[in-house]
Amino acid sequence: RKEVEQDPGPFNVPEGATVAFNCTYSNSASQSFFWYRQDCRKEPKLLMSVYSSGNEDGRFTAQLNRASQYISLLIRDSKLSDSATYLCVVPYSGGYQKVTFGTGTKLQVIP
Amino acid sequence: DVKVTQSSRYLVKRTGEKVFLECVQDMDHENMFWYRQDPGLGLRLIYFSYDVKMKEKGDIPEGYSVSREKKERFSLILESASTNQTSMYLCASSTSGTGYNSPLHFGNGTRLTVT
Numbered sequence: 001r002k003e004v005e006q007d008p009g010p011f012n013v014p015e016g017a018t019v020a021f022n023c024t025y026s027n028s029a030s031q032s033f034f035w036y037r038q039d040c041r042k043e044p045k046l047l048m049s050v051y052s053s054g055n056e057d058g059r060f061t062a063q064l065n066r067a068s069q070y071i072s073l074l075i076r077d078s079k080l081s082d083s084a085t086y087l088c089v090v091p092y093s094g095g096y097q098k099v100t101f102g103t104g105t106k107l108q109v110i111p
Numbered sequence: 112d113v114k115v116t117q118s119s120r121y122l123v124k125r126t127g128e129k130v131f132l133e134c135v136q137d138m139d140h141e142n143m144f145w146y147r148q149d150p151g152l153g154l155r156l157i158y159f160s161y162d163v164k165m166k167e168k169g170d171i172p173e174g175y176s177v178s179r180e181k182k183e184r185f186s187l188i189l190e191s192a193s194t195n196q197t198s199m200y201l202c203a204s205s206t207s208g209t210g211y212n213s214p215l216h217f218g219n220g221t222r223l224t225v226t
Contacts, residue, residue: 043219044215
């Protein structure tokens with residue numbers, strides 16, 4: 001099993017829709033997780049940190065399911081500006097303070 | 112706000128040249144990272160440093176070296192550039208102080224083309 005896996009998409013959703021992405025991970029000892037957003041040809045930017053069961057920030061909710069080893073990102077009331085690639089990040093099983101990035105899920109919000 | 116600054120946004124170099132990519136962070140972070148990002152492959156860790164003069168190989172260190180002489184600066188060196196090193200290079204930093212993995216803060220990237 002890969003350290004972290006994401007569905008690459010693309011997810012094409014209409015404005016106002018709710019969309020969810022999952023990310024599975026293999027290191028059962030992982031304690032902290034992150035979702036990053038990356039716009040085309042730009043650097044990744046931190047969207048949310050997940051240290052326990054979940055986190056909510058406005059229209060964005062991240063959930064952690066330790067038993068099944070996945071984290072999810074839910075976006076409510078999608079905006080055109082949400083169109084981006086969303087990267088799941090989990091601690092690296094092989095070293096201190098290193099993390100592993102998923103290859104990302106592409107979201108396209110359509111007018 | 113954390114600021115991570117990469118010295119060049121775009122670089123074009125010739126095969127065989129020695130290339131230096133510089134990265135500076137202003138938040139006194141202990142950890143610094145160099146990644147490359149290629150379509151379909153995601154971000155891959157080249158090298159990592161958790162302290163001044165300390166370095167650790169990442170997943171793809173071949174053809175690269177690094178230098179961390181000061182806490183705020185982490186340099187990536189391509190000893191002899193090759194066309195397969197054409198890529199987007201991203202520098203990042205994070206703190207060690209929280210007890211958990213801390214989020215990485217990225218510079219805006221250097222798009223390197225080797226011809």
